C-alpha cells in the first residue's frame with residue numbers, strides 16, 4: 001500500500017551563515033554518511049557554502065525552519081563527468097531526520113522547479129554517486145534518465161549522470177498538475 005505523504009510548502013533563500021553552520025553539523029547514517037561534512041574542515045567548508053559562486057540555497061518550510069539545501073551549477077558537477085552539453089546542474093541534501101520518509105520526490109521537484117525559474121534552464125542534470133540508489137530513484141520518479149556513468153578523477157568513486165529530456169515537457173508533466 002502506498003504511504004500518504006503530506007504535501008510540502010517550501011521556500012528558497014540564499015544560504016546564510018546560520019544555515020551553513022547547521023548543515024555542517026548534519027550527520028547522515030551509513031552509507032549516506034558519505035554526504036557528511038568533515039569536522040576538520042569547518043572553516044573551509046563554511047567559506048565554500050557561503051561563496052555566491054557556488055549558488056547554495058536554503059530550503060525552508062513555512063515556519064522558516066531549514067529542511068534542506070540545494071546548489072546549482074559547478075558545485076553540482078563532479079570531476080570526470082562530461083558536462084559539455086548545456087544544462088543546469090542540480091545538487092541537494094535534505095536534513096538527516098527528514099530523509100527516507102518518502103518525500104524525496106517532492107523536495108527534488110521543488111528544487112528543480114526553483115532552478116528552472118531562477119536560471120531559465122532548458123535542460124536539467126544531476127550527478128549522483130552510483131551507490132546512492134535512493135537519490136537515483138527520486139530523479140527517476142521525476143522523469144530523469146541515466147545518460148552517463150563515470151569514475152571521479154582522483155578518488156576512483158563511481159558516479160552516474162541523470163538528465164531530463166526537455167524542461168518544457170518536464171515542467172508540463174511534473175509542475176502543472178500539482
Ligand SMILES: CC(C)(COP(=O)(O)OP(=O)(O)OC[C@H]1O[C@@H](n2cnc3c(N)ncnc32)[C@H](O)[C@@H]1OP(=O)(O)O)[C@@H](O)C(=O)NCCC(=O)NCCS
Pocket residue numbers: 028032035091092093094095098099100101102103104105107108126127128132133134135137138
Ligand atoms: C536524496 C534525497 C533527497 C532523497 O530523499 P528521501 O526523502 O530520502 O527519499 P525517499 O524516502 O522519498 O525515497 C526515494 C525512493 O528511493 C527508494 N529507496 C530508498 N532506499 C533505497 C535503496 N537503498 N535502494 C533503492 N531504492 C531505495 C524509496 O523506496 C523511494 O522509492 P519509492 O517512492 O518508489 O518507494 C535525500 O535522501 C537526501 O538528501 N540525501 C542526502 C544527500 C544525497 O543523497 N544527495 C544525493 C544527490 S541528489
